[in-house]
Amino acid sequence: MANETNSASSTAAPLLQVRGLRKAFGAVRATDGVDLALQKGEIHALIGPNGAGKSTLIAQLCGELQPDAGSIVLGGEDVTALAAFARARKGLSRSFQITELCPDYTVLENVVLSLLLTTGRAFQAWSNPRHDPTLTASAARWLGEVGLDDRAGIHVRDLAHGEKRQLELAVALARSPRLLLLDEPMAGMGAEESARMTALLNGLKRRYTILLVEHDMDAVFALADRITVLVYGKTIFTGTPDEVRSHPEVRAAYLGEEAC
Ligand SMILES: Nc1ncnc2c1ncn2[C@@H]1O[C@H](COP(=O)(O)OP(=O)(O)OP(=O)(O)O)[C@@H](O)[C@H]1O
Numbered sequence: 001m002a003n004e005t006n007s008a009s010s011t012a013a014p015l016l017q018v019r020g021l022r023k024a025f026g027a028v029r030a031t032d033g034v035d036l037a038l039q040k041g042e043i044h045a046l047i048g049p050n051g052a053g054k055s056t057l058i059a060q061l062c063g064e065l066q067p068d069a070g071s072i073v074l075g076g077e078d079v080t081a082l083a084a085f086a087r088a089r090k091g092l093s094r095s096f097q098i099t100e101l102c103p104d105y106t107v108l109e110n111v112v113l114s115l116l117l118t119t120g121r122a123f124q125a126w127s128n129p130r131h132d133p134t135l136t137a138s139a140a141r142w143l144g145e146v147g148l149d150d151r152a153g154i155h156v157r158d159l160a161h162g163e164k165r166q167l168e169l170a171v172a173l174a175r176s177p178r179l180l181l182l183d184e185p186m187a188g189m190g191a192e193e194s195a196r197m198t199a200l201l202n203g204l205k206r207r208y209t210i211l212l213v214e215h216d217m218d219a220v221f222a223l224a225d226r227i228t229v230l231v232y233g234k235t236i237f238t239g240t241p242d243e244v245r246s247h248p249e250v251r252a253a254y255l256g257e258e259a260c
Pocket residue numbers: 025028029030048049050051052053054055056057
C-alpha cells in the first residue's frame with residue numbers, strides 16, 4: 001500500500017516532524033519507516049488495528065524507546081537523541097499513565113506535584129508546597145479545566161476510573177506541554193465517561209497540539225482535524241476525517257462497517 005498525504009495540510013513548519021522512524025522487536029517491525037507531521041494547534045489522530053505500532057511510535061516520540069532509525073524534530077530541533085526527561089523538559093511527554101498518579105495524595109496535591117516537578121522546585125520542600133497558595137490556586141485552575149474542581153480534596157485511590165483519566169489530563173496540562181501525546185485516553189471507559197473526555201479534549205482544541213491514539217472511532221471522528229492510519233508499522237494514509245472515511249484501503253484495513 002502506498003504512502004499518501006492527501007489532506008490540505010498547512011504550509012507552516014510543523015510543530016512535530018517525524019521522518020523514517022523505525023523500531024523492530026526481533027522480526028517484528030513495529031514502526032517501519034513512519035513519516036508524520038503535526039501542525040501547531042491540531043488534533044491529529046493516529047488509528048490502526050491492534051499491534052499496528054501506535055504505542056511503539058508514542059514511546060519513541062517521548063523517548064522511552066530509542067528508534068533504530070529515523071528522526072524526530074520538535075519545533076525545528078532534532079530531539080531524537082535526547083532522553084525522555086530532556087524531552088519532557090521541552091514539552092514533549094506522554095500522558096495518560098494512571099500509574100503516574102499518587103493514589104495516597106489528593107486530587108489537588110497530584111496537580112501541585114506536577115507543577116512542582118515542572119518548575120523544578122526542590123522535592124524536599126513538598127510539605128510546604130502542597131499548601132502554597134500560588135501553587136494550589138494554579139492546580140485548582142487545572143482541575144477546573146478538566147471538570148474536577150469539586151473533587152480536589154478526594155484521595156486519588158477513591159476516584160472513579162474516568163475521573164482518574166480526567167486528573168491525568170490535568171496533570172499533563174499543568175506541565176505546560178507543547179505537544180500532548182495521548183495513548184488511548186478513553187480506554188476502559190463507559191459511554192458516558194468517553195463522551196465527557198471527548199468534550200474535555202474538544203475544549204482544548206486549537207490551544208494545544210494533540211497526537212491522539214484511540215480506538216473509539218466516535219471520539220476520533222468527533223475530535224480529529226486530521227487522521228493518520230498506521231497498519232503493520234507503516235502509515236498508509238493521512239487525511240481529514242471525511243477523506244479517511246471514504247478511503248477504500250483504509251476502510252478495508254481498519255474501519256470496516258464503522259465507516260459506513
Ligand atoms: N517491548 C516489546 N517487545 C517485543 N515486541 C513488542 C514490544 N512492544 C511492542 N511489540 C510488538 O510490536 C508490535 C506493535 O505493538 P504496539 O503496542 O505498538 O501496537 P499498538 O498499535 O499500540 O496496538 P494496540 O492498539 O493493541 O495498543 C506488536 O506486534 C507488538 O507485539
